[in-house]
Amino acid sequence: MANGGGSNLIQLLDKFDTEEILNCMQCGFCLPSCPTYRQTGKESASPRGRIALMKGVAEGSLLADAEFEANMYLCLGCRACETACPAGVPYGSLIETAREVAEQAKQEDSPLRDFLFHEVFPHPNRLELLGAGLWAAQVSGLQTLADKTGLMRILPRPMREMQSAVDTVASPWARMQRESVMEAVxxxxxxxxxxxxxxxxxxxxxxxNQATARVLTKAGCEVVFVSGQSCCGALHAHAGEKTGAVELAKRNIEAFEQAGVDLIVNNAGGCGAALKEYHHWFHDDPAWQERAQQFVAKVRDISELLAELPPLVFAKELHAKVTYQDSCHLAHGQGVRSQPRQLLKSIPGAEYVEMRGADQCCGSAGIYNITNLDMSMEILDDKMKNVGRTEAHYVVTSNPGCLLQMKKGIERAGQQGQMKAVHIMDLLADLV
Structure with a gap:
């Protein structure tokens, strides 16, 4: 493993916030909250253990080698440990730094990784082309044919496993019909x-996203689809690509500044957590930090905003049992827990059932179910035991990754036809 020359090594290790690392008291309160520790029982798979490894690398007593990298990436980044930590250690930022150090310490490049993070995610038009390709494969029957004939085996196993949870995406024509502004009803x-x-x-x-906009207009809001916005940068930050994350943050800050809207609303827990932390990403750039702080002050999760507005007026009733699966980054990263539940409890005719361990990670964690499929599925199977106990007809989520994971979990549990996973905005949009 190559940390480079002496000066490069010092520059690399300076990225660690040693003060925050030392704030970890090694008390172990985080252990029961950690999904990977619960599955493996290994200290190195716990937040406390990973912080100890970071300390060793920061002090130079350990190398940022392949083993260090593997331990850092086994973490789901769910941040449940932050909720449990009595010392308030910002584990989320520490794990991002550790991955950044691990990536920069590598000698070899990954062409596929570079392509995705530099040539795909930062470019909305390219993502739209990929979406159009996926839509064509779905509606033409090519995806089904590939599944039935075994051609799907050419894909990596994680992608083969997860593709069954993907519904038909919107057509290019539907995307073209989106209005740039939707007026309040x-x-x-x-x-x-x-x-x-x-x-x-x-x-x-x-x-x-369209359903979210419709709910907002019925709540008395005008909705603007801001041009020039891009990926939030969470995927980059979580994968040690902090420079790329910062550049995406700048693009979003500029786009929403120019739009002049009152608030910035999102419907994905992972994105929202990143958006609310932009000001931390510019700690060494005062000018951008001030702009980021103004941006962050306007950011709301959709359930936060709806909780602040007059109650929704429902046009339909829902005679079914409903339970809620917390998005880790919404619950632990943003502290938003009660608002989605309040919305679900306000639905006429619905019976809300609280799930045991609702805020325990489902194993999705961004692209974790692609990069760590086996661990992801172990965590998911445990989660589905709690889901099953609710006997709910609807498992409601507030994050796209959670939604796909819950759909996969229902499939693995053989519960198709008995329960359905749905995003909270899709559910509300059908009822208001």
Whole structure:
């Protein structure tokens, strides 16, 4: 493993916030909350253990080698340990730094990784082309044919496993019909909001973004689909690509500044957590940090905003049992827990059932179910035991990754036809 020359090594290790590392008291309160520790029982698979490894690398007593990298990437980044930590250690930022150090310490490049992070995710038009290709494969029957004939085996196993959870995406024509501004239904009594559409969210869950906008207009808001916005940068930050994450943050800050909206609303827990932390990404750039702080002050999860507005008026009732699966980054990263539950409990006719361990990670964690499929499925199977105990008809989520994972979990548990996974905005849009 190559950390480079002496000066490069010092520069690399300076990225660690040693003060925050030392704030970890090694008390172990985080252990029961950690999905990978619960599955493996290994200290190195716990937040406390990973922080100890970071300390060793920061002090120079350990190398940022392949073993260090593997331990850092086994973490789901769910941040449940932050909720459990009595010392308030910001584990999320520490794990991002550790992955950045691991990536920069490598000698070899990964062409596929570079292509995805530099040539795909930062470019909405390219993502739209990929979405159009996926739509064509789905509606032409090519995806089904490949599945039945075994051609799907040419894909890596994680992608083969997860493709069954993907619904038909929106057509290029549906995307072209999107209005740039959606006016409030009736009198505008709420703020003018800019909807953060995301990257993967707007490709695979275009209709959920549209549903979110419709709910907002019925709540008295004007909704603007802000041009020039891009990926939030969370995928980059979580994968040690901090430079790329910062560049995406700058693009989003500029786009929403120019739009002049009152609030910036999102419907994906992972994106929202990143958007609310932009000001931390510019700690060494005062000018951008001030702009980021102004941006962050406007960011709301959709359930946060709806909780602040007058209650929704429902046109339909839902005579079914409903349970809620917390998005880790919404619950642990943003502290938003009660608002989605309040929305679900307000649905006429619905019976809300609280799930045991609702805020325990489902194993999705961004692209974790692609990069660590086996561990992801172990965590998911445990989660589905708690889901099954609710006997709910609807498992409601507030994050696209959770939604796909819950759909896969229902399939693995053989519960198709008995329960359905749905994004909270899709559910509400059908009822208001």
């Amino acid at each position: 009736g009198e505008q009594t709420g703020p003018t909001v800019g909807l953060f559409t995301g990257c993967i969210m707007d490709v695979m869950f275009f209709e959920t």
